[in-house]
Amino acid sequence: MQSAPERPRLAWAVTGSGHYLEECLDIVRELDEVDLFYSRAGEEVLRMYGHDPKEINSKSRVYRDRAASAPPVGLFYRGDYHTLVVAPATSNTVAKMVLGLSDSLVTNVYAQAGKCRIPSIVLACDTEQEIDTPAPDRTVRLWPRQVDLAHTHKLRSFEATTVVENPERLLVAIKLRLAEINK
């Protein structure tokens, strides 16, 4: 396991979503103390949009989903992180989080952050009835299903969890949290 950071950092989990991906990466690039946790699809999708998962923020440690038991959750037990951001969060990951499943790196860090009472901020892809979203080669119009929207809604009721609707609100929520941590 890597050595503990000097002070707790932000953990940022990226899932396999093209929607809001560029906006999220823009925020990650500007942060000083952030480590990245990728779902398997997150890594793949990032590459499809022309990014190298290891090169988003040169100061970040990068954790990839390679083991069944999600060993990096130990970093949350050790106190390495003050906050978890899951952004963008796919329909798939949000559904699992709502059901309490933890069978991937990202769903594990969300579950374990909750059990450690570490707050999470989630930017779910499915917050609107209709979205225009960037596929790698074109823009497509999608209509999230009722089940997807219902999961996002349900996640709002979870303890230690803030669900935001768009990247602008994500940035506000992160700034507020960092101000709270640094005061």
Ligand SMILES: Cc1cc2nc3c(=O)[nH]c(=O)nc-3n(C[C@H](O)[C@H](O)[C@H](O)COP(=O)(O)O)c2cc1C
């Ligand atoms: C190019 C591309 C873009 C995708 N964009 C989205 C998206 O915006 N929202 C979404 O819910 N799933 C999207 N997916 C599908 C997810 O990657 C897929 O459901 C995957 O199993 C999610 O796994 P994860 O939740 O563990 O990251 C996309 C897939 C591809 C190939």
